[in-house]
Amino acid sequence: MVNIQKAAMIGCGAVGATSAFSLVQSGLFSELVLIDANQEKAEGEAMDLNHGLPFARPMKVYAGTYDDLADCFLIIITAGAAQKPDETRIDLVNKNVAIFKSIIPEIVKRNTEGILLVVSNPVDILTYVTLKLSGFPANRVIGSGTVLDTARLKYLLGEHLHVDSRSIHAFIIGEHGDSELAVWSSANVSGVDLNHFCELRGHYNHMEAMERIYTDVRDSAYEIIEKKGATYYGIAMAVRRICESIVRDEHSILPVSSLICGHYGLGDVCMGVPTVVGRNGAETVLDIPLSGLEQRKLMASAEALRKVLDGIEL
Numbered sequence: 584m585v586n587i588q589k590a591a592m593i594g595c596g597a598v599g600a601t602s603a604f605s606l607v608q609s610g611l612f613s614e615l616v617l618i619d620a621n622q623e624k625a626e627g628e629a630m631d632l633n634h635g636l637p638f639a640r641p642m643k644v645y646a647g648t649y650d651d652l653a654d655c656f657l658i659i660i661t662a663g664a665a666q667k668p669d670e671t672r673i674d675l676v677n678k679n680v681a682i683f684k685s686i687i688p689e690i691v692k693r694n695t696e697g698i699l700l701v702v703s704n705p706v707d708i709l710t711y712v713t714l715k716l717s718g719f720p721a722n723r724v725i726g727s728g729t730v731l732d733t734a735r736l737k738y739l740l741g742e743h744l745h746v747d748s749r750s751i752h753a754f755i756i757g758e759h760g761d762s763e764l765a766v767w768s769s770a771n772v773s774g775v776d777l778n779h780f781c782e783l784r785g786h787y788n789h790m791e792a793m794e795r796i797y798t799d800v801r802d803s804a805y806e807i808i809e810k811k812g813a814t815y816y817g818i819a820m821a822v823r824r825i826c827e828s829i830v831r832d833e834h835s836i837l838p839v840s841s842l843i844c845g846h847y848g849l850g851d852v853c854m855g856v857p858t859v860v861g862r863n864g865a866e867t868v869l870d871i872p873l874s875g876l877e878q879r880k881l882m883a884s885a886e887a888l889r890k891v892l893d894g895i896e897l
Contacts (some may be wrong), residue, residue, distance in 0.1 A: 728855025
């Protein structure tokens with residue numbers, strides 16, 4: 584029996600530690616165990632987080648081992664090599680697949696009832712690898728997908744239009760990486776067609792603006808890594824948002840990475856598409872309307888992922 588108020592963070596690098604900080608502030612869990620290949624690093628992060636608990640809510644935060652996973656409801660995996668300047672997420676494949684081949688069997692030995700949330704890059708590849716190595720039902724193995732990319736799109740559109748980004752409804756879907764695509768055909772601002780709203784704000788060069796904003800979204804991680812070495816605040820908040828939807832059983836629609844089985848004419852690949860997320864994980868994958876061009880781009884994104892997966896031995 585898993586404890587719905589207990590979570591684990593496997594990997595205490597920049598993303599793992601910042602995600603743990605975000606979760607401590609969220610009040611979602613009463614217990615959080617930190618696991619890292621460097622035990623002292625996990626212990627140090629736990630100490631630092633505990634010292635802030637008087638400003639948050641009572642909870643137990645500690646450095647542990649795989650044995651502490653037995654009753655975890657949510658196991659978040661951020662372990663792996665970090666993306667370096669001039670390195671794509673796909674370039675990380677071999678290094679991180681090898682790491683996951685050592686991590687996932689250790690999890691499964693102790694826990695077969697929880698939900699696995701993969702955050703490490705390349706997230707779509709590693710979500711698929713986790714699914715196959717774990718043998719878990721597809722709904723209980725999800726990746727952070729394009730949740731952060733979608734937030735970046737909403738932020739940049741909000742800046743462009745001088746409107747609250749929370750009022751913008753648009754998705755980035757596909758691979759969390761260079762082949763991702765923006766679904767412009769259904770994008771809107773609180774029900775108002777995006778192009779119409781742009782014109783209300785005095786913007787008429789729609790194609791030019793869409794291409795610029797999409798490129799900025801797609802390449803933003805590279806720019807952040809070049810400037811400060813790593814991205815972690817945005818993804819930490821995305822992790823918190825996904826956890827909220829799962830723990831609170833919100834049935835929110837988020838573009839997490841999960842197994843695609845016939846949706847959009849695709850199959851046997853994990854990628855970020857709008858999904859109903861709740862207590863059971865990825866509950867329903869949605870087929871949102873796409874233009875012909877968007878459908879072709881999504882198929883190309885899936886083919887790029889499939890080509891990488893075909894070269895991995897599991």
